[in-house]
Amino acid sequence: MTNILILPGLNIDKNILNNIQKAINKNDFFTFEDLPKNIRNSSIDVLLHEYLLHLNEKYNEINSITIPVSFTKSLFEFSGLVMAHHIRLTNELKFWDSLIVIYSVLDMIQLLKLSPLSRILLTKNTKYLNIIEYSFEHLEKSITKHVHEKVNIEGIIKQIQISPPANYETHHSVDNEITLIKWSKYIGCYDFLPDEFKKEFDSNLYFKYYQLVSPIKNVETTKLKRLESIDRTKILLIDDEAEKGWKTFYSHFFSTYIKTVIFETLDINYKALEQISIIEEAKRKIEEFDPDLVLLDLRLCDSDLNLEQYSTDKLTGYKILQEIKKFNKGIQVIIITASNKAWNFQATLRTGANGYIIKRGDSDVVEDINELKNLIEYLSIKSEFLKKVYSKIQNVKFFVRKNELLKSDDDSFRKVLFSNYEIIFELLEKASDTPSNEKYYNYAYLKLFHCIEEFLRIKSIFDYNDRCYVNNAIKVAEKISKDNESQRWKSIIKLHKGNPSYWIYEENENVSQISTDFKMSCVLIFLYNQENSNFLNWPNIREIRNKNAAHPEEGTVSKEQILDILSFQEYIFNMDNIQKSTKAGLPDNVSEENLQKLIKKFDKT
Structure with a gap:
């Protein structure tokens, strides 16, 4: 059975290097592995996930894995603790429940105070080594004497605490991605999502944690009734994350549950455009496509993320909603957003929104999909009539003026x-x-x-x-x-x-x-x-x-x-x-x- 010791990077504390050198000279117990490359230049979750899969293929059986608290000189990156969590939460690893040893120059009590990630040290089959007080020879003896305990993943989940990634602007972004995953898996199109998105999701520590806390139900998609009451409905998606997976989801959703849909997206580079340009592009698309139904997100550009409370009227999606209703009040609009703010809901309904779906990570996926399906069916039928009414009324007004x-x-x-x-x-x-x-x-x-x-x-x-x-x-x-x-x-x-x-x-x-x-x-x-x-x-x-x-x-x-x-x-x-x-x-x-x-x-x- 293999006992792996992962070496830290360069510019590491001399005390740690000296002790490691002694362990290397006595190379009959540990199998040494270099740290993941380019840890500062790529997503740490992707890098660690792929590195652990590499170890999983390389070794048939791993008895223990010893990891530095951080792979760089900065202890406060806690990248080693992140790796320990990945090991426990990645169920395809053969060694997910093996002994994990975290080593550092810090006292364990200090470490527990510095980061909630250090709670992993309190779980079963996990040890801590203060490299200042103890040598790797001491660690070797400790590993040899260790009696493996049966690890229960539910017990680990209760003890650890994983926060959403720091690169997310708001919690809404996390809910958005979790909802995309849950809905896509439910209707059977997860495999068709963009590879880059799936890679990010499958390797993301928070999402691994979330799926264990709130597992997605496995449901036979054939049980979901196909809609036969609507035909050739023109549906437009306006969402800055359409290309990240939402376009794929809706394309599959419509082809599965609706007889015939003409589905298009507002295909623009949202990140490169200011709010006024996004609105103008949306107006052009609406006039050109003349949709029956619009699926509209509220936050579509960076300026939407920094607005004060009760500033719904300044959101890009809200301004586009106004333009849609100016063009034809009969066009039905469903606001689909991760924002659960009551004032956003109230303001959009007053302005003419016809439906409002909140993308919540903790919601029931069966209820979500049924609500989406029923709302699209109901509003598509409604739009067919009201669009004609509004057009005729506008014609009458035009003739009356002349x-x-x-x-x-x-x-x-x-x-x-x-x-x-x-x-x-x-x-x-x-x-x-x-x-x-x-x-x-x-x-x-x-x-x-x-x-x-x-x-x-x-x-x-x-x-x-x-x-x-x-x-x-x-x-x-x-x-x-x-x-x-x-x-x-x-x-x-x-x-x-x-x-x-x-x-x-x-x-x-x-x-x-x-x-x-x-x-x-x-x-x-x-x-x-x-x-x-x-x-x-x-x-x-x-x-x-x-x-x-x-x-x-x-x-x-x-x-x-x-x-x-x-x-x-x-x-x-x-x-x-x-x-x-x-x-x-x-x-x-x-x-x-x-x-x-x-x-x-x-x-x-």
């Missing part, structure tokens, strides 16, 4: 209309949340119909009086009843009975009221020069408003019906659709009273 017929001194119609559309979108968002909120589709439909009614109140569209005109030029109705109680009108259009009914171009003396349906039919026939009012589904729009929207108990307005009425509004608010009428209105005869007024006016002149 339409000269809708101008007024105080611009009141446009103000009311735009305010209504803000409310309408909020109602439709609420309606899309849960089946119990479907009544809000009805409320939104009523509000949309109200926009049409407001449109028909504009005199340049429909002038309602005893004589009614379309576009201030074509008389379409004239009141013929003499008293105010009874309503009888002569009109240029006639109701054609059907299911549903609509109006045709034909003179008629039996109109009992000038309803919204009558007004809109006149506008369609004369302003837009249609043959009748059975155009762009108007009769059905009217019927849905009267029968369903106003009476939720009778039935819920559908998403398709919402899109239909918005398409109708896109047409009627677009001034380019107005045509010169080929049909004449009612003769505009001058009444006897008006004739006398004109005669008197003529006589005076």
